[in-house]
Amino acid sequence: MDISVVIPLFNEEESLPELSEWLVRVMNENYFSYEVIMVDDGSTDCSWQVIEDISNKNKNFKGIKFQRNYGKSAALNEGFKAAQGDVVITMDADMQDSPDEIPELRKMIIVDGFDMVSGWKKKRFDNKLTKNLPSKIFNAVARRISKIKLHDFNCGLKAYKKKVVKSIEVYGEMHRNIPVLAKWAGFRKIGEKVVEHRPRKYGVTKFGWERFINGFLDLSTLTFVGRFSKRPMHFFGLYGTLFFVFGLCSSLYLIIAKIIDADYGITNKPLFFIALTAMIIGMQLFLAGFIAELIVRNATDRNNYLVEKKIGIN
Ligand code: UDP
Numbered sequence: 001m002d003i004s005v006v007i008p009l010f011n012e013e014e015s016l017p018e019l020s021e022w023l024v025r026v027m028n029e030n031y032f033s034y035e036v037i038m039v040d041d042g043s044t045d046c047s048w049q050v051i052e053d054i055s056n057k058n059k060n061f062k063g064i065k066f067q068r069n070y071g072k073s074a075a076l077n078e079g080f081k082a083a084q085g086d087v088v089i090t091m092d093a094d095m096q097d098s099p100d101e102i103p104e105l106r107k108m109i110i111v112d113g114f115d116m117v118s119g120w121k122k123k124r125f126d127n128k129l130t131k132n133l134p135s136k137i138f139n140a141v142a143r144r145i146s147k148i149k150l151h152d153f154n155c156g157l158k159a160y161k162k163k164v165v166k167s168i169e170v171y172g173e174m175h176r177n178i179p180v181l182a183k184w185a186g187f188r189k190i191g192e193k194v195v196e197h198r199p200r201k202y203g204v205t206k207f208g209w210e211r212f213i214n215g216f217l218d219l220s221t222l223t224f225v226g227r228f229s230k231r232p233m234h235f236f237g238l239y240g241t242l243f244f245v246f247g248l249c250s251s252l253y254l255i256i257a258k259i260i261d262a263d264y265g266i267t268n269k270p271l272f273f274i275a276l277t278a279m280i281i282g283m284q285l286f287l288a289g290f291i292a293e294l295i296v297r298n299a300t301d302r303n304n305y306l307v308e309k310k311i312g313i314n
């Protein structure tokens, strides 16, 4: 199968018929063999009936329905598990992303050899102040931290090699950081394509301003987890030791000063308090690292690694 299109959706009943017709047109024009997996993330409107209708008429359309609303990441994750196409495309259901981009995205994966290609909504039709500006800041930070050169990490329209989506787990609200997940899983060829962005035609947006804070928090989790989750002591232990040694040296200095000069007042020196605090913080960091190590040693996935190839072994 050439293409799997994965569409997470929550209360998008009005858009689905139009979107599916458009998808069929693009797929047929290009003679692609395809499937469209619509993941209904616990919609409370008639989205699921619409999906059933579409699927009954066209067997390439498949559906997964969640019992309740779990979020876009969960929906993507389920879609990824089910996807069978060589190239997997994700897009939003609200028709802000254009299916006409699919052939070119597929070409970048198949011909140009990208592991993953992210859409870039260069010209956006969203509210400037509440969405475009915060999103610029988020992307700039994400670029710095992850060292992935993308302008638009959170674009819903993306294309992947099949093995990329099978190697990553999108949980929580990590859908904003999928390029980072992909990079940590060892897929380094991450490209970008300017895509057409359209105003939302039906329905309303499902995300509020918290998206940006959550995005930052998730990004720092990822960075930390990617680097240190299998060896937390290397992080906590290092900073703990630095703090502790600094505190210890400062106290020793104060003590020696006191021995040499009996009139030397220790407790009215700022250094005294800094030294105490540094030793306490250092000890706590060290302990946190130690406890984290104990947890990691007992975690069932402590030795789960993504194996790229094997020979002679199934
Ligand atoms: N979505 C979802 N579950 C949710 C929230 C959103 O599956 O809990 C879907 C939504 O239906 C849409 C896509 O995620 O297909 C992007 O959402 P939206 O268009 O509201 O985001 P925005 O374009 O405002 O960033």
Ligand code: MG
Binding pocket: 092, 094, 096, 200, 205
């Ligand atoms: Mg949208």
